[in-house]
Amino acid sequence: MASTSVCPRCEQSPETPLHLLQDCYHSWLIWDSTNSLPEDFFQLDLDPWNKLIFEVQRIPPLTITQQASKLALETEIAFEAKATLALKTPRWVSWTLPPQDFLKLNTDGSHDDNLGNAAARGLLRDQCGHWHHGFPMNVGITTSFLAKLWGCREGLKLTISLGVQQLILEIDSLLAIQLIQSQKSKVFQLQIPPDFFSSQFRNLGISRIMAAIAVQHLAQSITCHAWSPDHSMIAFCPNNNEVHISKLMQEKWEKVHVLQKHDQIVSGIDWSAKSNQIVTVSHDRNSYVWNQEGTEWVPTLVILRLNRAALCVQWSPKENKFAVGSGAKTVCICYYEQENNWWVSKLIRKKHDSSVTSVAWHPNNIFLATTSTDGKCRVFSTFIKGVDTRESNSGTPDSKFGEQIIQLDLSFSWAFGVKWSPSGNTLAYVGHNSMIYFVDDVGPSPLAQNVVLRNLPLRDVLFVSEKMVIGVGFDCNPMVFAAGETGIWSFIRCLGERKIASSPSKQGSQFSEAFGKLYGQSKHGLSNDTVEPSGGQGVIHENCINCIMPLKEGEGTRVMRFSTSGLDGKVAIWDLENQEDLSNYL
């Protein structure tokens, strides 16, 4: 029983049989679709109307029923489409600070019901996230999509009138972005010249999709991690003497192995891509090489001959050697001796003045770069007779084992995280004084550049291509650096969300809290008000990131995906595929 007599479909007149069959808007739609109606069709009473339909036979009843069922089917499909739409995996879209000297414009539009009153709004913020300008506008009656475009247009008009030179525009409609980029949109022809997007703004980046595609909380804290050759398994150290191997099974990470042999914290793990061997080093001064035999991982002890903790490890590109950096101011180069069935460790001594924090192999399998807490970055030759052949050593005449090729004195504080570019032409490493160093033409006359960071220092770096580097560290947010056409390296932007300033539960914010006290809490809303309401979800790492690993697909030198792990116990996988503004450098 209905509570009122009003037609539930159009809610406009009483629901009489005549209304239901003839006058209601929805019925009228069906009748109107047949072209051969008499003029007085909608004025007739029920009886003559019935006669007209069923006796005069001017309208074939079949057409009407077909029409009705077609409409019903359309409705059903529309609803189904809506249901599948909702099942799509959500993407995180969040607001990040624009790079230095950029302004960021966010606009959006919306409307009441279908074809109701629409409005658009926009917000222009500077590199600190401070409000610069804003506007609301009434669009009239239109759809959401057009309202979004109107918002864009109004926002761009505003930025032109302000004389803004470098802008990032953010909107949440991919269609609108494509329309703007194609420069064919009529909306934009009104006031803006056709070549506007190439001339007016020197740099118009449109970013919208968060780069992190998966985040997994695996432990309380993670010291390091490494991936199996096919990326199906991850080995990580949960800040103790064990190494856990987890496998992705039905969208969940399941622990499949625990490697227990070390006595103290495991400080380095590397998993060789071709030979499927895992090497681990620990503060207990030892190293193990793990081989998979059946379902078990069998360890082989490597005596490093160290008197201090081992800090880092990496397999050489050919996987016949691995290098270990240590707190004993020493680097160990380990190789396998077939006849003795034994891993031998050769030491590079008396070259470092302090702990070796990171090691990186040159693609030629001979050169090894190291960083140390004496602030220096050094490159050594690791040629070992019987393991390396002179042919593979071409271009590096007669460099003996342990010979220092170059010493870089760029940093005056601790140096961390050294890496070679895929070709081996460029070297990047970071200093604990919030600097990152890039060295081209490593050899007798190197070309050094340094880039000053705005935020806290980095711990590790990764070359994703010849021209692009990702840095991770104490700022909890991966930073992108790239070399322009002139070869000058510069900071591009952060990949993730800025961390929220005032949330006492989070460890990473202690520093900001102290700052808030220094200047009065209210003033330090610096990054607080820039985070979207759902911002808490957008924070990927909540503590220092200390490890970044590439997820290489195939033989190419480009790395589109990589993973980061940190002291917050999370492992995040990042994808650069949809970062339009970065694709130039990849």
Add this chain to the structure above:
Amino acid sequence: MARVEGFVEADNAEAIITRIEHKSRKIESLLKQYKPVEALKTALEGSPPMTRDERCKSANWIVVHRALMAIKDVEGMFASLDPEYYDILMKYLYRGLSTGDRPTCEQCLRIHEKLTERAGLGCILRCLADTVNTV
């Protein structure tokens, strides 16, 4: 970044003092012409005396302090001060804060706030880690 070959010997102290006196005169004349930002730039330029000699360091600080205190419009100063001065300015601000003198501290905190907004925490870290410039 150039490698600094040790610190200047103590017997060079007289030469350094002469240089600082020269700089001081230049700053005074700039201040008379109402160019406080130019004066500050002069004070920051080549200012680290590269010596552990306390007499030189305090003579230099007096000059920089004079230029710092002359800044009235902090926002205006940053509009014309290039980013390469930020790190060394931060270092002098901490020197100023360490004096404990009330007007100096107030002025330094005022600039510190704006400088941190502009140059970020990285700037503070660099000035903490800096072992080359003695101020």
